[in-house]
Amino acid sequence: MDNLLGLLRIRVKRGINLVIRDFRSSDPYCIIKLGEQRLKTRIVYKDLNPVWDEDLTLSIENPDLPVELMVYDHDTFSRDDEMGDADIEIHPFLEAQKMHLDPHTVPNGTILKRVEPSESNCLSEESCVTWKDGMISQNMLLKLRNVESGEIELELHWIDLPGAHHT
Numbered sequence: 001m002d003n004l005l006g007l008l009r010i011r012v013k014r015g016i017n018l019v020i021r022d023f024r025s026s027d028p029y030c031i032i033k034l035g036e037q038r039l040k041t042r043i044v045y046k047d048l049n050p051v052w053d054e055d056l057t058l059s060i061e062n063p064d065l066p067v068e069l070m071v072y073d074h075d076t077f078s079r080d081d082e083m084g085d086a087d088i089e090i091h092p093f094l095e096a097q098k099m100h101l102d103p104h105t106v107p108n109g110t111i112l113k114r115v116e117p118s119e120s121n122c123l124s125e126e127s128c129v130t131w132k133d134g135m136i137s138q139n140m141l142l143k144l145r146n147v148e149s150g151e152i153e154l155e156l157h158w159i160d161l162p163g164a165h166h167t
């Protein structure tokens with residue numbers, strides 16, 4: 001892990017208006033993928049508006065590799081069904097991280113960057129990179145692709161590692 005820049009902690013908060021893949025509901029869970037890393041939330045049974053509030057932590061070595069999110073419906077006796085996917089665009093967040101802000105001079109709640117929805121970032125509304133409680137965070141509402149409906153809300157945090165290269 002010579003080129004490790006730090007850890008990206010993704011809090012997968014909740015799903016909104018996800019699709020039905022069983023008889024009346026779905027049993028959704030999320031997978032986050034970056035290169036060889038593959039992380040999974042727990043399954044929330046029979047809920048199209050699941051709350052996970054779960055932290056998944058990725059090691060970031062190459063900031064240009066795409067971070068992908070996939071949603072599935074868990075099935076016991078058959079293959080899990082797809083419920084959409086999205087890219088998590090982390091560049092604006094990493095750029096804000098490079099500013100190396102001084103916690104003593106930046107007021108809590110300061111908005112450092114605003115990211116507008118575009119075709120490349122899967123955002124369904126404006127997303128803000130914010131200075132909150134001594135760290136940079138970014139809240140995102142992602143519109144799922146390859147599916148009839150569904151959004152996922154998540155929040156990015158960064159964890160510096162002692163001795164790691166600076167971003």
Ligand SMILES: [Ca+2]
Pocket residue numbers: 021022026027073074075076
């Ligand atoms: Ca199911």
